Amino acid sequence: xxxxxxxxxxxxxxxxxxxxxxxxxxxxxxxxxxxxxxxxxxxxxxxxxxxxxxxxxxxxxxxxxxxxxxxxxxxxxxxxxxxxxxxxxxxxxxxxxxxxxxxxxxxxxxxxxxxxxxxxxxxxxxxxxxxxxxxxxxxxxxxxxxxxxxxxxxxxxxxxxxxxxxxxxxxxxxxxxxxxxxxxxxxxxx
Ligand code: 5GP
Numbered sequence: 001x002x003x004x005x006x007x008x009x010x011x012x013x014x015x016x017x018x019x020x021x022x023x024x025x026x027x028x029x030x031x032x033x034x035x036x037x038x039x040x041x042x043x044x045x046x047x048x049x050x051x052x053x054x055x056x057x058x059x060x061x062x063x064x065x066x067x068x069x070x071x072x073x074x075x076x077x078x079x080x081x082x083x084x085x086x087x088x089x090x091x092x093x094x095x096x097x098x099x100x101x102x103x104x105x106x107x108x109x110x111x112x113x114x115x116x117x118x119x120x121x122x123x124x125x126x127x128x129x130x131x132x133x134x135x136x137x138x139x140x141x142x143x144x145x146x147x148x149x150x151x152x153x154x155x156x157x158x159x160x161x162x163x164x165x166x167x168x169x170x171x172x173x174x175x176x177x178x179x180x181x182x183x184x185x186x187x188x189x190x
Pocket of ligand 1: 074103105106
């Protein structure tokens with residue numbers, strides 16, 4: 001069986017990655033599997049253990065790093081985030097196309113380890129719209145909002161490092177474009 005693709009999707013906080021991904025994650029033609037990350041950040045309302053993230057303590061996270069269990073990891077706005085390697089390998093070996101939703105530093109590490117990774121960066125129509133979306137979430141204090149905005153501006157500078165950039169002006173259109181990109185690479189690699 002052919003190994004599945006490794007797909008990395010990044011984009012600044014608030015750009016609507018989750019919403020866009022939801023549009024096609026269950027599309028049977030794409031044969032996708034979402035890689036659930038490990039994080040030390042607190043669970044947000046509506047999130048579930050093992051679905052959105054594996055929520056761990058800082059000690060547990062650093063132990064996983066030490067034991068070489070993560071494909072990549074980073075610190076983002078005061079918390080650690082990382083991709084468990086075992087799950088990714090298992091799914092790819094089963095022929096699944098594995099999708100990682102991670103930030104730019106993590107993507108850089110993935111590119112170094114897996115140069116064939118299919119990397120996609122989602123951008124907002126403009127910064128004002130991004131700020132509106134981050135504030136609309138209303139789940140975080142002003143200090144964190146400011147940190148996320150500053151981080152977003154820095155992340156946007158990295159867009160050129162990705163193989164594809166997709167603007168999330170319209171959710172359905174952004175999702176359709178990503179669908180086409182994935183299908184194209186499935187044909188190419190299979
Ligand atoms: P949030 O706290 O909004 O869920 O995620 C913050 C940022 O961390 C997002 O840009 C998200 O894509 C990124 N992220 C989530 N999981 C991982 C991971 O396993 N590794 C890395 N490098 N970034 C991650």
